Amino acid sequence: MSTEAARTGPAAGALLLCRAAPGRVAPVAGLLREPMQLTPAGDVWSVLVPEGRPWRDGAEPVDRVATGWATALAVGAPWPVLALWWDTDHAGFTLASGFRRPVGFVWLASGVPAGEGEAMRTFAARMGLDPVLDVQDLDRLTEPDAAADARGRLRGLLAVLARAGVSLPAEMAPGEPAGRLREAAARRPDSRPVESAGRREAGAERAPVDHHTRLGAWMPWTGGPRARALALAQLAAGLPLLVRGLRRRGGGWATAGALLLAHGALGLTYDLTRPRD
Numbered sequence: 674m675s676t677e678a679a680r681t682g683p684a685a686g687a688l689l690l691c692r693a694a695p696g697r698v699a700p701v702a703g704l705l706r707e708p709m710q711l712t713p714a715g716d717v718w719s720v721l722v723p724e725g726r727p728w729r730d731g732a733e734p735v736d737r738v739a740t741g742w743a744t745a746l747a748v749g750a751p752w753p754v755l756a757l758w759w760d761t762d763h764a765g766f767t768l769a770s771g772f773r774r775p776v777g778f779v780w781l782a783s784g785v786p787a788g789e790g791e792a793m794r795t796f797a798a799r800m801g802l803d804p805v806l807d808v809q810d811l812d813r814l815t816e817p818d819a820a821a822d823a824r825g826r827l828r829g830l831l832a833v834l835a836r837a838g839v840s841l842p843a844e845m846a847p848g849e850p851a852g853r854l855r856e857a858a859a860r861r862p863d864s865r866p867v868e869s870a871g872r873r874e875a876g877a878e879r880a881p882v883d884h885h886t887r888l889g890a891w892m893p894w895t896g897g898p899r900a901r902a903l904a905l906a907q908l909a910a911g912l913p914l915l916v917r918g919l920r921r922r923g924g925g926w927a928t929a930g931a932l933l934l935a936h937g938a939l940g941l942t943y944d945l946t947r948p949r950d
Contacts, residue, residue, distance in 0.1 A: 684760070684761060684848070684849075684850050685728050685729070685735045685761070685850070685851065686758070686759060686847075686849060686851040686854055687723060687725065687735055687738070687758040687759075687851065688756070688757045688758075688841075688845070688847060689702075689722075689739070689743060690714055690718055690719070690721075690754065691719045691752060691754050692717060692718055693718075693752040694719060695711050695712065695719045695863075697752075698719045698721065698750075699711055699865065699867055701746055701750050702721055702746065702867045703867055703868055704745075705742055705745065707724060707727075708724040708866070708867070709722060709724065709866070710722040710858035710859050710866055710867070711864065711865050711866070712842075712863055712864040712865070713863055716838055718839050718840070720858070722845070722854045722855045722858045723742070725852075728760070729851070735760050736758050736760075736763065736765060736779075739756035739757075739767065740767045740769075740775060742756065743755070743756035743767050743775065744767075744775055746769070747770050753769065754768075754770075755767070755769075756768075761782065763787070764779070764780050764782070764826065765778055765779035765788070765827075766778060766830060768796050768799060768800065773799070776792050776795045776796050778793055778814075780823040780826045781823060782822060783823070784819075784825060784826055786814070786815045786816070790812065793808075793811045793815050794808060794811070796811070800837060802833065802836070807836060810829075811830075813829075827848070828847065828848075844857040845858060
């Protein structure tokens, strides 16, 4: 077994919480080209459960992959994405929202905090949590606690996020292996698999659908100066991420860069070719 595979171990896993309904999440998530299961996680939240091949194969740590995916999803859509991840040595989370720098926190397996308290307060502000009650509870997660391990810290985080509408099914609690989580998600009646965009195109019958309609179905903003500016920003952000991922052999960052470039290119194509009034 490789050193990285030994570090992550069979218990490594991740969850991607998106503040949007499954119908809005599925088209964008398909561009990640990772088999995932998608199911509601509250009235205004959805959860993506990835298969986890990048870290299962030992190619890249789970935290780096999950952060890359969250960044790609959040920049390509007008809603934030919260990645929860864990392995045998650590657990933590990353919040990605728009073009802001992602913010997150890490705990060692024993529950010892390994992050900055200021990052937790930034997280609370971006999530729109109560600046007094919720921040007090989050601050406790950054303090030593001999009775709490890393996965218990994630469950404490979810308890705070319940006030923001997050409601994960009990059988999908952080800390379980990725395969077991996907099985639990698939058993839910309101669950659906997420296929890559390429597979959907290859398997679909070729109907005479206007390409403007197809692009507009998943682009967050279509047409006008705002769409053009967003597309250019995505191209500008995507290229360095892709280069960084390729240089460091980082699949998560490379995926994020590729997705941003795809979003930007499609956005510009739509803006330049759409019918004008």
